[in-house]
Amino acid sequence: MKRLIYISGLISAILLTTGTSFKIEHWPGAGVLLTVAIGFFALFFVPAALMNNYKQENKNGYLYICIYIPILLSFSAALFKIMHWPGAGIMVTIALITPFIIFLPAYIVYFNKSPNKDITKFIAVMFLLVFIGVMDALLSVAVR
Amino acid sequence: MAELSLQQVERIRKDLIRQSINYSHLLHDLLDHICCDVEFEMDRGINFEEAYSTIRNCMGTDRCRKIQEETLLLTNNTYRFMKSIMKFSGIISSALLAVAALFKIQHWAGAGIFMSLGFFLLSIFFLPSAIYVLYKENRGKRFFLYLFGLLSFLPLTAGVLFKVQHWPGAGILITVGIGATVVLFLPTLLYVKIEDSQRKDLNPVLTVGVLSGMIHILGLLFKIMHWPGATLMIFLGPMAFVLIFLPWYSFKVYKEKEYVTFEFIFLLVGVIWFILTSTLINLNIS
Numbered sequence: 334m335k336r337l338i339y340i341s342g343l344i345s346a347i348l349l350t351t352g353t354s355f356k357i358e359h360w361p362g363a364g365v366l367l368t369v370a371i372g373f374f375a376l377f378f379v380p381a382a383l384m385n386n387y388k389q390e391n392k393n394g395y396l397y398i399c400i401y402i403p404i405l406l407s408f409s410a411a412l413f414k415i416m417h418w419p420g421a422g423i424m425v426t427i428a429l430i431t432p433f434i435i436f437l438p439a440y441i442v443y444f445n446k447s448p449n450k451d452i453t454k455f456i457a458v459m460f461l462l463v464f465i466g467v468m469d470a471l472l473s474v475a476v477r
Numbered sequence: 478m479a480e481l482s483l484q485q486v487e488r489i490r491k492d493l494i495r496q497s498i499n500y501s502h503l504l505h506d507l508l509d510h511i512c513c514d515v516e517f518e519m520d521r522g523i524n525f526e527e528a529y530s531t532i533r534n535c536m537g538t539d540r541c542r543k544i545q546e547e548t549l550l551l552t553n554n555t556y557r558f559m560k561s562i563m564k565f566s567g568i569i570s571s572a573l574l575a576v577a578a579l580f581k582i583q584h585w586a587g588a589g590i591f592m593s594l595g596f597f598l599l600s601i602f603f604l605p606s607a608i609y610v611l612y613k614e615n616r617g618k619r620f621f622l623y624l625f626g627l628l629s630f631l632p633l634t635a636g637v638l639f640k641v642q643h644w645p646g647a648g649i650l651i652t653v654g655i656g657a658t659v660v661l662f663l664p665t666l667l668y669v670k671i672e673d674s675q676r677k678d679l680n681p682v683l684t685v686g687v688l689s690g691m692i693h694i695l696g697l698l699f700k701i702m703h704w705p706g707a708t709l710m711i712f713l714g715p716m717a718f719v720l721i722f723l724p725w726y727s728f729k730v731y732k733e734k735e736y737v738t739f740e741f742i743f744l745l746v747g748v749i750w751f752i753l754t755s756t757l758i759n760l761n762i763s
Contacts, residue, residue, distance in 0.1 A: 338737050339727055342745045346719045349749055353756035354712050374749060382737040389736045404746060411753050422582075429579045433572045441568075452560065453614055456607050459567035461747060463599060466574030467637060468754040470592055473578035474641050 338381050345374035356415070364416055375408040399439035403431040429469055432462060479519035481512055489515070489529070496541050503548050507541060546616060556613050559606045566602035570595045589642065596638035604630050622665050629657035648702065655698040659691050682725045689717035697755060711759065715752050723748070 352366030383397045410428035413421035444455055481489075490508050498504050511532060518528035550556055573595030580588035605627060612623040633654030639647035667687040671680050693714025699707035723745075731741055 335735070335737060339731065339741070342741070343719075343724050343727065346723055346745060346749055350715045350719045350752055353752055354716065356756060357708065357711065357759060371753075374745075378745070379742070382742050385737040386739060386742070407750070408753075411757065415757065425582065426579060429575050429582070433575050437568060437572070452610060456563070456567075456611060457743070459563070459571070459603070459607065461743070462571040463567060463574075463603065464747075465750065466571035466578075466595065467599075467634065468750070468758075469578035470574045470581075470595070470641060471637060471758055472754060473581035473588075 334381075335385060338378065338385055341373065342378045342382065345370050345378055349374065367415060368412060371408050371412045375405050379404050393443055396439050396443045399435050403428075403436045406431050432465055437462065479516050481516060481525065485515075485525055485529075486512055493541060496539070498541055498545050500545055500548060503545055507544070550613060553613075556610070559609045559613075562602055563606040563610050566598050566606065570598035570603050573598065592641055593638065596634055596641075600631055600634040600638075604634065619669050622662075622669050625657065625661040625665050629654055629662040632657065651701060652698065655694055659695055659698075663687050663691050663694075676729075679726075679729060682722065682729060686718065686722035686726065689714050689722055693718065693755075697759075700759060711755075718748070719752075 348366055348370035352363050352370050355361075355363035355366060380401060383401055387394065387397050406424065406428040410421065410424035412418075413424050440458060444450060486508070489511055490504070493504055493507055493511075498507060514532050515525065515528045518531055519525060523531075573591050577588050577591035577595055580586075580591060608623050608627050608630075612620070631654070632650045636647050636650030636652075636654050639645075639650055664687075667683060670683050674680065674683075691714075692710050696707050696710030696712075696714055699705075699710060727741065731738060
């Protein structure tokens, strides 16, 4: 199971990169590749990996849920936007703020409760959030 | 209950001082702690010498010095202050940026103010304090890595703000930021990783990873500046990253782990998010 999860993660990363390259070059098949990659990633890899990680300790279930919801929403919003499917606008609006209103509070609660407060991990998570914020800002200016 | 003589206590004290424990409160606490341990051992019927050497073996050679370093770090006011600054500015600036993006997309008033404020907090407070905390956490080693990190990220965030607000000078700032990332920061990062790594077999993997990252980031710069060759670099960089670096690295590092680690999930989500958003931005500016 563990190996299957690793391989599925790697495959979706490879498919996604191929899909984005196709998209930039306007070659046919980009849409299918991206849909399969993001669908596979958000609907199989992330939940399976999180479940696998959760099962070793069976603690802090809320944190896993609060990680999964923003990931699912963000990636499906990006997919809807790229494929120009209806409903993309609403999804992007929701997806923009979910990391900050669902994941961030849960992570702070988790961090304050954890026995060894590893500040470097906290900084890594903060950098990821800042990076998401900067990318959101750039996207909002570029996308019309 | 066995009790140590004054000479014995004095001897332990001298040993501690020889290990360069010079923070007075800590010296007393450690001395008290070790004496208690030695007395406890002696209660089992062994003499002072044996009990003391058991305790010393238990502690290892530089455990006391490490405790002192950790204590100094925790009692350092600047460090604690920087840590709170880092937490608050990080949370507020990233949330402000996301809210600004939402406002911008919905064409509500105030997006520009939120965005400037977010980027201002990010570059003036979050980046310097986060890099300071990381530097201190690493016991003040590798000064240049953190300096170069600051030198690359500061112009970059400022440049993005200038670009978003259509202020003059954005192009220069972004070029300087990305240039410093590729020329100074990433090579130093690779050097430090290789120097510090316990596993020499990871060196080629890390080199491939950093090189492909450099190509991708340079490609983004070329694209923004409309220089030729951007498309090829944006194609090659991520391809090399996901086809060579990711499988190789995961195979080497995560093979011995029994479950899927958070690091792997974090790495994949970060990579996929980066490639996806840079593509979206790419599609819109081309």
